[in-house]
Amino acid sequence: MRKPDRVLARDEEWSALTQFLGHHDDHLRLGVVSGRRRVGKSYLLRALAEASGGLYVTAVAEESVVAARRRFAGEIARYAGIGPDLLGDADWESLLTTAIDLTIRSSGPQGLLVIDELPYWMAHSPELPGLLQLLYDRSQAGQGHAGGRVIVCGSAMSVMDHLLSGAKALRGRAAIDLRLRPFDLATTARHWGVDDAATALRLHAILGGSPGYRSLANIAPPRTTAELDAWVAGTVLDPRQALFSASEAEYLLREDPKFTGSALHYSILNAVAAGATSPAKIGGLLEQGRASLTRPIEALVSAGYLRHESDPLWERRPVITIADPIIRFHNLVTVPQRDLVATEQRAQAWERARPTFTSRILGPHFEECARDWLRAHPDPAIRGHAGLVSATVVNDSKGQAKHEIDVIALDRRSGRAGVSLIGEAKATLTRRTTADLDRLDRLKDLLAQHGHDTSPTVLAVFSTEGFHPDLIATARRRGDVLLVDLPTLLGAGDPVVRP
Template sequence: MGKSFLLRALAEVSGGLYVSAVAEEGVIAARRRFAADIARYAGIGPELFADADWESLLTTALDLTARQGRGLLVIDELPYWMAHSPQIPGLLQLLYDRSQAGQGPGGRVLICGSAMSVMNELLSGTKALRGRAAIDLRLRPFDLPTTAEHWGIVDPAAAFRVHAILGGSPGYRNLANVSPPQSVAELEGWAAATVLDARQALYSGSEAEYLLREDPRFTGSALHYAIINAVANGATSPAKIGALLEQSRSAMGRPIEALVSAGYLRYESDPLWERRPVISVVDPIVRFHNLITVPQRDLVETGRSAEAWRRSRPTFVSRVLGPHFEECARAWLRAHPRLSGDASQVTATVVNDRTGQAKHEIDVVAFDKRSGRAVIGLIGEAKATVVKRGTADLDRLENMKELLTRQGHDTSRSTLAIFSMEGFHADLLAAAGRRDDVLLVDLPTLFGQGGPAGG
């Protein structure tokens, strides 16, 4: 995500002290490294702090940075220190309380870590730092326009496919050894030279295991690896995950909750009907790894990456591009709330048609719940197919609107929206232009290149 890059820059511009913990480093080595950073910051020899304990080191660092006026102490990758020195949050609490009482140095402390399971708990319950943090910030992946700018990709179609493979994490850009694709035609060569080249850093034999290594609480946990892989392959509930792993549903509860808390899995609820939430993988690269890389591993590892990509193209379109386009459509609508009547919730849902004994999936629905009844601001479809969308899609949305009305929801002001990766036929554009309740959103619009069509 670029956390360390931003923190170093912040410390530099504010005259602060930046220190970073090191994985698998013992307590003595860690304190000596911290002492050396303090000495370098103060412009003195490290021998003065060589044998200091944690409390003395933290006090000295705060005192020195506070003298800089806008004093700032940045501690990066704190969970690595906590692995061998769990008392550090308590010491920070002690120093904070002393400062508030005027009995110790002031200044500011910014702590950071990649292990979300550890960072999430620092301010929870009865933990030492609860109530003492001014801000709790989680860096999010880049959205579509920022990803395209970061990679230097002008073509929305190419940029969207890169985003579908790697997501919006900016750090992957530095791992690519070839220029980014500037068209869909160039994507095949780019993928074969990066994510499907066993010699390259973007290729991973087990992406879930690689990501979990960043979190000390999951290191070596084969069950957690297996759960992520099961979800990436389509298991969306504890029962389905347990069935794939030959485990009981009840045995899945705690490890799934831990992975959700750590940011590796997410619950996507359907609050329209208050059904049980669907479990999905947060990182697109994990989905790509399980659906594309693993099935084609023999071809990839024998140097036939181009063939691996050709064979996996149908899966890429249906199981990677399709779900990712739906997610991006919902994210875009959340960023433009006025288009859905300022609805408070945007999600996907399934509507039961009892008359026809069928279930209908709705890719995008925006609504407010009022006294058990939904006031629906928008009903939409998001299609990543290779064909343009036409009036048949609008007719289907009309049917979904009528069905929701029969089931007691307020659709009197609902907008009908069609999100299309390949654009729209002329008849649909003409029909939308004659109405004030239709919204057409293409791929360039998702990238901020123009606005939606429709009345």
Template sequence: MTRDLLVKPVDVVDRDREWGLLTDFLTDPDPAMRLGIVSGRRRHGKCYLLQALSEQVGGLYVTAVREEGRLPAIQRFGDAIAAHAGLRPGSLRLTDWRDVLSNALDVTARSTHPLLVIDELPYLLQHSPEIPGLLQQLYDERQRGAPSGAAPGPRLILCGSAMSVMHELLSGTKPLRGRAVVDLRLGAFDYRASRTFWKIADPLTALKVHAVLGGAPGYRPVAARPHPDGGFDTWLTGTLLDPGRAVYSRTETEHLLREDPRITQHTLYYDILTAIAQGATTPSKIGAALERPRNAVTHPIGVLESTGYIRKEEDVLRSKHPVITLADPVIRFNQLITLPQAAAVEQGFAEQVWQQAAPTFNSKILGPHFEDLARDFTRRYAHTLLPGGLPGPVGTTEVADRAARTKHEVDVIALAAGERPQSPHAKVALLGEAKATAARRGTGDLERLERIRALLGEQGYDTAATTLALYSLHGFYPDLVELADRRDDLLLVDLPALYGS
């Protein structure tokens, strides 16, 4: 089977780049063993992708089970190897992991594309930490002695949801460091692909669904009924605010936090997540919100960042001004909406809770999420509209206005391609303001951006070709639209444009 025959199945949505990378890995004709690492958050579709790949080539796909003991795991893996080899269950009496792994590699090596996938590896490492060391030995043994022209060697993919555990496999002095040719970190769908995947016709509904669930494809099977297009409020109270549903946000948040074995003090981590959701953006502010010293929250913040539950982004123009935000919409929804009213929700008052939570949703969830998507749009799609094409780093900043004794927060700033963040005389490609309020945007918003552009020019930045962009959830006043038609430096992005209409 050649690479061209490994066509991505129609049920695998998006993921063209990832499928191509895994296909190249699998069809490499080298007779030596090759190793790949695939990691990603829960519900991001890792298992679905790897199962589809394994099915196409007849590979051996085995998944670990949480809290399964060492001996039962060895026996179950042995039975899976026997079944793959056409033997009856129990015919392979394997007693240790070296025998299990060696036999698995030998059995799969008989295929045209010898693929072995071990999913949820971190569960195995809890009782069998020796596995990476054994894999190192088997890998090194299979680098030698393969004659030229021999069949491709075994292809091993290790997969897991505990991000910190998976990333450490290839770090420092770990046994597998320097041996993997693939380190694929599977992210969620972007907001446009997510809308397509959910088959949501209305872009505002698509935006709201993305604001509470993000682009994780694994949520659709458990939250697609009733369909969001039938009414977002009805859909939300019947999913994220229904304690009887698997996607109930409080339960889902607990599952997410349990993925990382280092998260043991759940109360502290919950409090940190709540503080960030409510607007604390630095370790000092988070510590103050919890009435704890800064150094008491530094380690758990690092853990949450390594797991992908929070992100730390540097100011594009100013050094040493990181901004901490929540990366997971479900956690943000839980901390701001569900958790404060959990008792009422679990007593059946979801509709009333949701009505009362509308101001919080609009100001602390929908508004910040719209700003995130404005930056995402600028990174992924604005190059077709900008005079300079593909922009460089995209993020946020603050610009001091000494004359007015104030600071201007900039929702979207993009440097020109090739520029580095925090460079003192960087070329600024775009300055933007994103508003999810009910009001349309007008010339007053444009004047504010023009003032910021002038200030940056006075501070030494190159703003000669800077595009001014306004992102609006509810459109623009006609005079601003007419002005944009006459100006090459003004970009208006409403909700249809955000979604590519």
């Protein structure tokens, strides 16, 4: 089944969903799709239902159970071309059975029913997953539907994760568990229609890759970095706009019932935004014991608001960062400038916040974009046979100093870690020089001293402003250097120099 032209990217997701639909199994099959708000789940599933001739229904927040069943009955009636009164006041089991039967009549065993935002219905009808389990088990036993495909979807990640956990009803019954991710840097630039690489990077650093934000902006997308200044002041720093970062950050957390009204979760996010990168540091800022923070931190990680990683060379060193860009922007830019924002001095607020934005948002975001680019790159001449791409630190020979490595690619097939690549990723105002190579050579030597195999290591420099001619000449002469500029990260060309 061909993906509609209006669906940007999502090739792998579309392939997984169509494979789920087209499976030869003639019994009922269940699937789960999840992802944070505004990531494009509904858009993708609507397109899938339209392309396959399926039935798409969506739950509505804070709707009573009676109103929800009537809405479901109305959608079934429209799909079947009959009057809604024929379904009467049917219960959930009858409605589900009827909907599945109709999709099978329309499209055969691959008939599709999509239930979007299932957590809204589960708030008043927690029996729904159990009913789906019942219909599934009947079908498997040859006593129910001969075919049919049901996909349930939701944005409340704690609810969606719970569907398939432990002894829950859908555990072991869902054939697909697809979590939709935001767009990468290059796809976000295409989605917003931004051709200027520097502007696209800044836009992605502020909002991330959630495509739903574009329709919320009342101002045309910025085409240059100069236009970006006015765009920021008129959108994410304007309390009157839907894109106002404070409103969006609060909305995202309210979306998940696990975080509703929880001051502790907000405090943890504030602490991480302030620079706390471990449970111990977070506890120190909040004056709480580390043990009491374990579960709320895990919940924020599971919901996609925090990123919790282990240093690949030092597995006991946890690194916790803000994963959602709009929440990061709110905590680092909007909150410190809230007085100026509240008094409509938004341009001044952005001017004051730009040093913070550059050092604590743009710089780390560019590093992550460099790592994402390397993870996705198929050429083994560039990423080697690395199974892991991350950031790390390495101690000098005397253990008196720690040196950060922005990008490291590791191959752990052998007993010790083989270092395929180490790199610097700098979002500075100047072109990079041979000094960056000198530093990478020193880091390579330190890694070798710690027992890591550096014989295949490529030295990489990622830069937003390009490279000095001396660095380009040296890189070409050496043959073990990779130089990647910002247009390359956006898919507009090949690396300036490659091994």
